């Protein structure tokens with residue numbers, strides 16, 4: 001997926017004694033590519049969150065962004081371009097077209113769903129489908145919620161994820177929260193059990 005960097009000078013001219021990349025080099029790069037961090041934002045909209053994530057984590061990771069709205073995918077691409085970042089928008093419902101290939105392979109999963117109080121069975125289905133992509137052994141899942149949707153923590157606990165309140169802020173008449181889920185409990189200072 002990632003192009004091999006240009007390495008023309010190695011093994012030639014002033015660099016004759018410099019090891020020219022060979023099979024071992026390419027195998028090593030393939031292994032590194034396989035283990036590279038995968039970030040996925042579901043419902044990327046403008047792409048600003050993924051662009052921010054890409055600025056923080058750096059160019060070594062793959063940034064996938066899904067949205068059902070084709071205009072959002074286009075906008076995400078534009079946001080990436082004007083920030084000189086690489087984002088990969090995909091038009092799909094939630095994570096549908098990424099399954100099963102990315103099952104268990106996503107290291108950072110981000111979802112800021114439309115802010116509506118969602119019936120718990122619907123929460124159940126939507127979040128579980130997304131969570132299937134979450135890395136088997138590590139990885140973090142950041143979910144924007146309103147306080148009425150905090151029961152999602154219990155739903156996802158059944159899928160083996162522990163949730164905690166990461167940040168909370170009043171926005172007009174709504175109290176928005178960022179819930180952070182991981183396979184094992186994070187004991188980050190300032191985090192607490194969501195109520």
Ligand SMILES: C[S@@+](CC[C@H](N)C(=O)[O-])C[C@H]1O[C@@H](n2cnc3c(N)ncnc32)[C@H](O)[C@@H]1O
Pocket residue numbers: 042043044045046047048049066067068069072092093094095112113114115
């Ligand atoms: C609240 S906006 C968040 C946009 C952006 N992530 C942000 O935080 O600024 C929700 C986004 O989810 C998208 N969306 C809604 N339902 C979706 C679905 N079933 N699958 C993928 N994206 C969806 C919407 O088109 C919208 O862009």
